[in-house]
Amino acid sequence: MGRVNIGNDRGTALGYGTGFLVSDCLLLTNHHVLPDATTARTSSIEFDYQDGIDGKPLPPTVFSLDPDRFFAADRDLDFALVAVAAEPAVLARYGYCPLTAAQGTVIIGEFVTIVQHPNGQKKQLALRENRLVDIPELVLHYAADTEPGSSGSPVFNDQWEVVALHHASVATPQHAPQYGVLNEGIRISRILHHLLQLQLTVEQAALLAQLTTASPSPTTHAATTPDATAGAGDTPAAPPPPPPAAPPVETTPATPPGNPASTDGAVSVEIPLRITVQLGPPVPAPTLASLPGTATTEPPATGGQAVEAISID
Known part of the structure; x- marks a missing residue:
């Protein structure tokens, strides 16, 4: 980066x-x-x-x-x-950051980390309290410290997966007064989906295929690759023996002794276990307006230039 x-x-x-x-x-x-x-x-x-x-x-x-x-x-x-x-x-x-189109790599309330060059300065990290506030269709909204020059920064989740491409700030009156302006990143899954629709040459398609191809971990490599010290004529090692079969499970008769079936077909079984379940009043289903991501706003007009939100932690 x-x-x-x-x-x-x-x-x-x-x-x-x-x-x-x-x-x-x-x-x-x-x-x-x-x-x-x-x-x-x-x-x-x-x-x-x-x-x-x-x-x-x-x-x-x-x-x-x-x-x-x-x-x-x-x-x-x-x-x-x-x-x-x-x-x-x-x-x-x-190094490089492999991308994934998987969904659910970040959730509302989780923290994100941004690695950036704000105002063209030396590399800086925006750590912690960068809370993800909502997840509209194409973007993520989060509270973080960024400035002009941070555009193009990777937005990481707690597993250090790139979940968004930071690009600007947007007005979010639906989150006021706590968050009147939030930072916005384009969801990586949406960028990958767009790239897959492009008409490319064979060479370009090969380069694009590398985006979601991560190097195998040493453990995976060792488990799936023949021993590097074996000669060309060596016989591959035999696969490991299957695990021992589980012992047979004893079944309980439908009607244990001393617990006769009732006339309506029910069976009473006495075991040393007590479970208490208490049901509260029904909770009304959320309305569409209360769901996250249903309100959309346009970024503030800045003469065609993207801007950054500065929110000091």
Whole structure:
């Protein structure tokens, strides 16, 4: 994950955003950061613009972008996916965040974490109290500290899965007075669904397939891969023996001794167990207006520029 340096064909810096690798060569950020291939061609991604664990600045590394190899963007979902002009082996030291289209990876009330370059500054983390407030159809709404330059940041759940692409703030009068303005991230599942609808070349489709293909864990790899020390002519190891069968379960007769069946077919069985269930009055079903995500609002007009919500914890 790094700082996106937005430039033009004259080499002039126009601004900053945030982006992160989602495969060994593809970078995800916002459409309003890289709106087209021309802008991507004159921009770059800067990794390690941050302090190390000793508090001293790390030497940053800058890579150009390669939209001719891959570029896909959508204004409504405010995302841009572009190839980085570097070999996967070179980018491997920075790692990447595999994406998932699975639902239910985050729930209302849970906390999210945002890794960002606010105002183009060094990498910062927005930790804790970034509560997820609601989940409309296409986005997530959460209370967090972000600023211009945070656009394109990954939004993580507690399992460090990317659940959204942060992009701006929106007015949320339905959550006032506690939250008059909330930050908004595009749901990753919606971005992946859009990407699957694109008409791509064979090479581009192969790059896109890497987004949801994570490397197997060492445990999985060891369980499914033959022993690396075995020769070409060695016989594969026999599969492990099946687990022993469970002992037979004794069944209880339908009518235990001393508990005769009643005339209506019921059977009374005495066991050392007591269960008490108390039912309260019925709870009315929620109305549509009370369901989360039913109210929609448009972001505040800012002359065509996306803005960020600043809510100090």
